[in-house]
Amino acid sequence: MAPKVKADKDTPLSVSELQKSEQILRAAFNTSQELISVSTIFGEFVEVNSAFCEACGKTRDELVGTSGGATTLWVDLGKREEFLQILGREGSVSCFKADMRHANGQIHNCLLSARVLKVGGAPLVLAIAQDVSNAAIVACPPLSF
Numbered sequence: 001m002a003p004k005v006k007a008d009k010d011t012p013l014s015v016s017e018l019q020k021s022e023q024i025l026r027a028a029f030n031t032s033q034e035l036i037s038v039s040t041i042f043g044e045f046v047e048v049n050s051a052f053c054e055a056c057g058k059t060r061d062e063l064v065g066t067s068g069g070a071t072t073l074w075v076d077l078g079k080r081e082e083f084l085q086i087l088g089r090e091g092s093v094s095c096f097k098a099d100m101r102h103a104n105g106q107i108h109n110c111l112l113s114a115r116v117l118k119v120g121g122a123p124l125v126l127a128i129a130q131d132v133s134n135a136a137i138v139a140c141p142p143l144s145f
Contacts, residue, residue, distance in 0.1 A: 035129040041116065043067045043084065046124060055131055057103030075099040075107055083112065087125065091116050100129070109133045 013021070029036060035052040039045050045063045053060055056073050074080040079098045086093045092115040100108045114127035 035110070035131065037063075037068075037125075037127045037129075039068065039125045039127065041088070041123045041125060043080075043125075052129075055102065055108060055129075056100065073100050075101050083114075087114055087116065100131075107133075 029047075029049050032049060033051050034049075035055050036049040037045055037052055038047040044065065044067050048060055048063050053063065056063070068074060068080065076099065083093060083096050083098065086096070092113075094113045096112045096114075098110055098112055100110050102108060108131045110129045110131055110133075112127060112129045114125050116123050117126055118124075
């Protein structure tokens with residue numbers, strides 16, 4: 001019989017159920033076209049998904065353990081500081097506009113959202129970004145009859 005681990009105070013899960021859950025979440029994390037990162041509250045990357053790596057032109061190994069500011073991803077470090085100040089004050093940020101730099105120098109216009117989470121008692125930041133550089137501005141055309 002597999003040992004039981006509590007997922008929350010009401011629902012015990014077996015180790016195999018937790019492993020299955022982790023596999024599903026990891027697949028979703030890595031399959032998402034959104035740019036997803038998990039970092040410390042000081043900005044050091046703990047985990048990044050494939051879309052994040054592609055968007056910045058760096059490998060996971062080049063990013064994990066480094067700071068978003070140190071990796072030259074942020075075009076304007078003042079915007080990074082503003083983002084971190086809002087996150088620290090409010091605990092979350094939604095649709096923050098910032099420019100990010102690909103390793104080849106190309107600039108991407110992004111919308112960033114983030115939330116501070118407690119994981120194992122430690123605060124971590126889950127951030128999700130959308131590259132809106134090529135997003136068409138949709139306007140409602142005048143009705144024609």
